[in-house]
Amino acid sequence: MHLQRAGVDAEVLPNGRVEGAVRVKYALPERPLVSIIIPTKNQLPMLQRCIESILEKTSYSNYEIIIIDNNSDDPQVQSYLEQLELLLSDRLRVFSYPHAFNFSAINNAAVGQANGEYLVLLNNDTAMIQDSWLDELLHHAMRPEVGIVGAKLLYPNGLVQHAGVVLGLRGPADHPFIGASLEESGYMHRLQLDQQYSVVTAACMMIRKSVYVQARGMDEQDFKVSYNDVDLCLKVKALGYSTVWTPYSVVMHEGSVSQTQINPDKAAAKQLRFEGEQLAMYRKWRPEIGNDPAYNKNLTLSGNGFELEHRSLLSWRPLSWKPLPVVLCHPADQTGCGQYRILQPFAAMQEEQKISGAIAFELFPAFELAKLAPDVMVFQRQISAQQIDFLRLSKACTPSFKVYELDDYLPNIPIKSAHRSHMPKDVVKSLRKALTFVDRFTVSTDELASAYQGMHSVMHVVNNYLPVPLWGDLHSERNQGKKPRVGWAGGASHTGDLELIESVVKALASEVEWVFFGMCPDKLRPFVHEFHAGVPIGLYPAKLASLNLDLALAPLEQNIFNQCKSNLRLLEYGVCGFPVICTDIAPYRGSLPVTRVKNKHKDWVEAIRSHLADIDASARMGRELKAVVLKDWMLDGANLDKWREAWLPN
Structure with a gap:
């Protein structure tokens, strides 16, 4: 038998609660002194119940009680403590902690006065309800490999309050099984079996005094009120000891009574302190919070505990190591800039095994970020x-x-753009604040970088490129209409741009077949030969190519917003093989073989007629533009490496 081979003095007994299960009851060859430490302040009835229940319902006799009083100002409490010391001088001592409330410091001070080889940290809102509660803790605590033992705590109504603590559950750490009945078996019978947890609560916790000292006790600076027990358990675990929770030691616990009776005026300060302690936990124990070995990674951290995680992003980790950088991206949308500057670059880099990670439209809480553990976050x-x-x-x-x-x-979206109303009035202030939390600011053009100059110390420019799966194999025909097919594509954000050529559309209605895609104002409908409504983004490239345009137009208003834009519209037209006439504006200048004009009616009309006068030469320009786009402006090769450099640290 394993226990005999290991030289462990223990007996194997039927579990009695789970069919087919057993429990190992370790022997108590010695009867070491146990110091039961109870911090308190006022609340006489609760303290009386706690002390009297210990005296009445503790079969293990070799213990002392240490009450550490934190500024009780109730005369009845003061009198009660004095009488206790007189009546129980051989078993009970009272010490004063005359400073501001600091749960960690209070317990540390009490441990310094303890004579026991083992300590029980016990809240004053507990009560013993079974005689063997201390024996059940001690027979685990005396095992040399065990550092901490926790009990099963019940609310006064008999439902479960504590049955172990899960790291990362609904925050840095929290209790599963809250509200379960005493008889419930729980997930995999965990409510009824002795087991290891990473953390148990200090509302009722046994720890060897030497281990407490070795771990340097509770942290009085970062965890004055909350998470001090979590921190202590993790420090003890780091020393190589196990933490055990047992369902056989059952104690009643009301839970945070002193902390719920707080002056409303102090609530804001309490919340601020609590948030600070949460942040301290994430800073100190983030890897552990995201990877509790006592909790399966396929279970969710957002529910009540031990429930299946349905989001594959948070559960599918086939490898225990990271072969590639993990990038977590938060796009602004799925159809506009989010498509070209997040979704498609991410998909292309993932396909080429340059990065791994995920796209997310939800804002994860800190405990789920700890589980995801991305190397890079893109916002x-x-x-x-x-x-x-x-x-x-x-x-x-x-x-x-x-x-x-x-x-x-x-900061300067065109007045006629449909998106202007969606932008907050204090967008510059919001941007400046957002940029204080990031390491790099990435934009699409040099002009945009200049416009945002001074808002961040590290700026990176990476152009827009066309994703190969969507744009790499498009076919379009010329001369498919009775008249030359001249077209424009755009949405509601391009209202002002389209108005630049309204008079041109009307003037040439008898000479060309106007083809509009995406948007067409009612006042232009009589002059437009074909109108094609917008399509889902995945169908957009093929739909654009299917228009079979002999000439495509790209007008842009002259304003700082458009000056900072990219040449994306020229790339989309170009890869379809369309010859292009565009506004002579910063984003459309460069080496692309297109015709550039000023935003004047005469210039637009003359340029269009010039193209149509030599339709073969115009088609040749379209083919040349397509060749340049396919060679230099696709999202692959060196261009894909530029995106990787834009996202990853140097």
Whole structure:
């Protein structure tokens, strides 16, 4: 038998609660002194119940009680403590902690006065309800490999309050099984079996005094009130000891009574302190919070505990190591800049095994970020108060490299753009705040970088490129209409741009077949030969090519917003083989073989007629443009490496 071979003095007994299960009851060859430490302040009835229940319901006799009083000002409590010391001088001592409430410091001070080889940290809102509660803790605590033992705690109504603590559950750590009945078996019978947890609560915790001292006790600086027991358990675990939870030691616990009776005026300070202690936990124990060995990674951290995680992003980790950098991207949308500057670059780099990771449209809480553990986080156009709070949280709780991404000059969206009303009035203030939480600011053009100059110390420009799967194999025909097919493509954000050529559309209606794709104002419908409504983004490239245009137009208003734009529209037209006439403006200048004009009616009309006068030469320009786009402007090869450099730290 294993126990005999290991030289362990124990007996194997039927579990009695789970069919087919057994329990190992370790012998108590010695009767060491146990110091039961109870911090308290006022609340006489509760303290009386705790002390009297220990005296009445503790079969293990070799213990002492240490009450450490934190500024009780109730005369009845003061009198009660004096009488206790007189009546139980051989078993009970009272010490004063005359300072501001600091649960860690209070317990550390009491441990310094303890004579026991073993300690029980016990809240004053507990009560013993079975005689063997201390024996059941001690027979595990005396095992040399065990550092801490926790009990099963019940609310006064008999339902479960504590049955172990899961790291990362709903925060840095929390209790599963809250509200379960005493008889419930729980997930995999965990409510009824002795087992190892990473953490148990200090509401009733046994620890060897030498281990407490070796771990340097509770942290009085970072965890004055909350998470001090979690921190202590993790420090003890780091020393090589196990933490055990047993369902056979059952104690009643009301739970946070002293902390719920708080002056409302102090509630804000309490919340601020609590948030600070949460951040301290993430800073100190983030890897452990995201990877509790006592909790299966396929179970969710957002529910009540021990429930299946349905989001593959948070559960599918086939490898225990990272062969590639893990990038977590938060796009602004799925159809516009989010498509070209997040979704497609990510998909292309993932396909080429340059990165791994995920796209996310939800803002994960800190405990799920700890589980995801991304190496890089990319935030695109995150400007709402909620999004900026998420940026702040991400910076505080994760060491990942953080990139902020923009494709537009948000402070000056054109007046006629449908998106202008969606932008907050204080967008510059929001941007400046958001950029304080990231390591790099990435934009799409040099002009955009200049416009945002001074907003971040590290800026990176990476152009827009066309994803090969969508744009790499398009075919389009020329001369498919009775008249030359001249077209424009755009959406509601291009209202002002389209108005530039309204008079041109009307003037040439008898000479060409106007083809509009995406948007067409009612006043232009009589002059338009074909109108094609917008399509899903995945169908957009093929739909654009199917228009079979003999000439494509790309007008842009002259304003700072458009000056900062990219040449994406020229690339889309060009890869379809369309010859292009465009506004002579910064984003459309460069080496692409297109015809550039000023935004004047005469110039647009003359350029269009010039193309149509030599339709073969115009088609040749379209073929040349397509060749250049396919050679230099596709999202592959060296261009894909530029994106990797834009996202990853040097």
